[in-house]
Amino acid sequence: MKVFQSRKQMFAFFMPGFLFGILYVNLTAQNTFTSPGIFSESFLRQYEAAEVAAGIYLLYLIRVRVFPFLMLIGLSFTRVRKFSAGAFLAWTGLSCGIILSMAVMEMGIKGIFFCVVGVLPQFLLYIPSYVVVLWYCWIYPQNKWNREKTVFVVGTMLGGILLEAYVNPTLVKGMLGMF
Numbered sequence: 001m002k003v004f005q006s007r008k009q010m011f012a013f014f015m016p017g018f019l020f021g022i023l024y025v026n027l028t029a030q031n032t033f034t035s036p037g038i039f040s041e042s043f044l045r046q047y048e049a050a051e052v053a054a055g056i057y058l059l060y061l062i063r064v065r066v067f068p069f070l071m072l073i074g075l076s077f078t079r080v081r082k083f084s085a086g087a088f089l090a091w092t093g094l095s096c097g098i099i100l101s102m103a104v105m106e107m108g109i110k111g112i113f114f115c116v117v118g119v120l121p122q123f124l125l126y127i128p129s130y131v132v133v134l135w136y137c138w139i140y141p142q143n144k145w146n147r148e149k150t151v152f153v154v155g156t157m158l159g160g161i162l163l164e165a166y167v168n169p170t171l172v173k174g175m176l177g178m179f
Contacts, residue, residue, distance in 0.1 A: 010138055013089035021097020025105065039106035039114070048176040058165040065161055069130070073153075076137045077145075085137035088130075110179060117175040122168055125160035129153045 037043070075084035103111030132153055136143050 010085070010089055010134060013086045014093040017090035017093025017095075018097040019093075021094040021099075022101045023097075024094075025098055025101035037102060037106065039103050039111060044176055044179075048173055052169040054165050054169070057169070058161070061161050061165055065126075065157070065164075069133075069157060072130075072133055072137075076133055076140075081137040081140060085134045088134065114172075114175060117171050118168070120168075120171065122160040122164035125156040125163065129156035129160070 072084060072088055075081060078084075100112065100115055103115050105111075107114060129152070132149055136145060136149065
């Protein structure tokens, strides 16, 4: 029963952020349409024509994905672990709400499919690694950190980064070619 309550509590931080992100985009929609964004037709055509240098992109991803993850892990071993987990979940929800809303406003239903392809397959590995860390933060001291968690978290994060660098650009370009 405690596990179920903890999952609900984690979800309770994500959803308000998600809904606030949707509201934010809808309330500021006039500003969104006046400036070209990442979901504009011209930007997507430029991305489709660009050649992605996987090695350079890999270094960029290591910096962008590993730093926040290490920061969350570092905070998970302090007294602010629950606050950090809640803030991370709220921020993630806000980001998801903003991105999905902007994609739908710019591209319609194709925007949702574009976002799904944009996060696959790497998020199939990122999400479990973050869930392990967030779960640890949320139910500490009943749950202790151990070697198995470390191996799993490091392996899934590295696998996700490699998928994002080498597989995802091909999937996104293929999806853009279908539009």
